[in-house]
Amino acid sequence: MSEQIKRATISDVALHAGVSRAAVSKVLRGAYGVSGTMKARVEASMVALGYRPSALARGMRGSSFTLGVFVVDLQNTFMSVLIEGIRAEAEVSGYQVFIGEASRGLSQQRQMIEAMLDRKMDGLLLIAPFGTAGDLEEIGRATPTVVLGRHGPGQSYDTVASDDMAGSALIVDHLAALGHRRIAHLKHVGRENNEDGMPQVVRAQGYIDAMVRNGLEPEVDVIEGRWHQAGGQHASELMLQRPHPPTAVHAGTDMAALGVLAGLYEAGISVPGDFSVVGYDNVFAASLPQVALTSVDQSGVEMGSMAARLLVERIQGRREPVSTVVAPSLVVRRTTGPAPAGPTRN
The missing domain is CATH 3.40.50.2300 (Response regulator)
Incomplete structure (x- = not known):
């Protein structure tokens, strides 16, 4: 029977590197105050000895990593x-x-x-x-x-x-510069209360402030729903049922924006010819050529x-x-364009 190879310990590493056990522990934890020379010496000894920290042992020392x-x-x-x-x-x-x-x-x-x-x-x-x-x-x-x-x-x-206040301002300013006045916003309302500091609260306030700053206070239109695809699609249906539908929407998130795009497609509404859509998050799907969603990148x-x-x-x-x-930035793609000359058709 072959002799079992002894696994290297932290004491072995300390002895090999010529440092204390405490110094090895500091290197393992990435603690402050460890010099580059010390770190390199200990790591070289770990490689030479084939040392691999035990998750269980680290947990017993007070850290599970x-x-x-x-x-x-x-x-x-x-x-x-x-x-x-x-x-x-x-x-x-x-x-x-x-x-x-x-x-x-x-x-x-x-x-x-x-x-x-x-x-x-x-x-x-x-x-x-x-x-x-x-x-x-x-x-x-x-x-x-x-x-x-x-x-x-x-x-x-x-x-x-x-900076969700700034992100919402980027969206409203972009749409207002394109001539849009009836700009809606989708605000997330879920199972729990919306608390101060939550992104849905701050983005909604940023939207309102930007609408007021652009002289569009009478057009403020906050639609409560869920920030997922089904919620965005439902919001598109609500917007199109109005006597004077919005011509653009700050959807709150890309997931909701994708739902809005699906709802507009099914209703035969041209994007961006009749309706402009802006998301928030700049997820990978937003950059796909067949989607090309204008979105806020954070x-x-x-x-x-x-x-x-x-x-x-x-x-x-x-x-x-x-x-x-x-600080966020606005990535402009093909879902936003000039406001339509006439009313959005139902």
């Missing part, structure tokens, strides 16, 4: 863009990402977050979560937390969000990467809250 990512709705393809940025940054820092979804409301969200905490995840990254700011503060006091998509600031957690990969980086900093000991806002 795992991040819990909570998502409200994975059907929104923009979530995958954010998660791509989160995963890439987490891997660089030596963390694994575990994803949980809770689309059925606040109670399911609480159960999911409790399950993540029970599994000793080092920190939580919550994407557009339900609940009040007080609920988020309670989570932040219990574990390192970053909230992505909700506007801050928080006291016990960090926030990363797109740098989803960058936002995800930034959120993961802040979470690792919190895990490593930072306590001061950080609130980051990412």
Whole structure:
């Protein structure tokens, strides 16, 4: 029987590198204060000895090197863009990402977050979560937390969000410059209350402010519904039933905008000849030639990467809250054009 090869330990790495166990631990955790020379020496010894950190052992030392990512709705393809940025940054820092979804409301969200905490995840990254700011503060006091998509600031957690006020202004200004006056907006209303700082609240306020600034206050038209394809299609039906339908819509998200486009297509409405549509998120489908959706890009990969980086900093000991806002940009494609000369036909 062949002799079993002994697996290298952290003590073996420290001895080989000529440093302390604590120094090796700091390199493994990516802690502050580790010099490039120290990091290179320890990593070289790890390679030479074939050392591979044990997830169980790391968990026993107080760190599982795992991040819990909570998502409200994975059907929104923009979530995958954010998660791509989160995963890439987490891997660089030596963390694994575990994803949980809770689309059925606040109670399911609480159960999911409790399950993540029970599994000793080092920190939580919550994407557009339900609940009040007080609920988020309670989570932040219990574990390192970053909230992505909700506007801050928080006291016990960090926030990363797109400048949704500016994003809505880009949309309204673009449509107004094309001659549109009857510009509608789709505002998400789901199972839970819309709290201050949620993107649907901020985007709606940004739309209203931009309409007023463009002298279009009498034309303000907020349609409440759901930010998914079926919700967008239903909203298109509501708009076309009006005596004087809008000629353009700020759909709130790309998923809702795709639903609007489907509804307009079925009704025989020409886009952009009779009706202009603008989305928000700039998901991959928006760039497809057969879609060519004008949309607001909020740098989803960058936002995800930034959120993961802040979470690792919190895990490593930072306590001061950080609130980051990412500047959006408008990507103009073929779903927007000049306002029609006559009324949109029903």
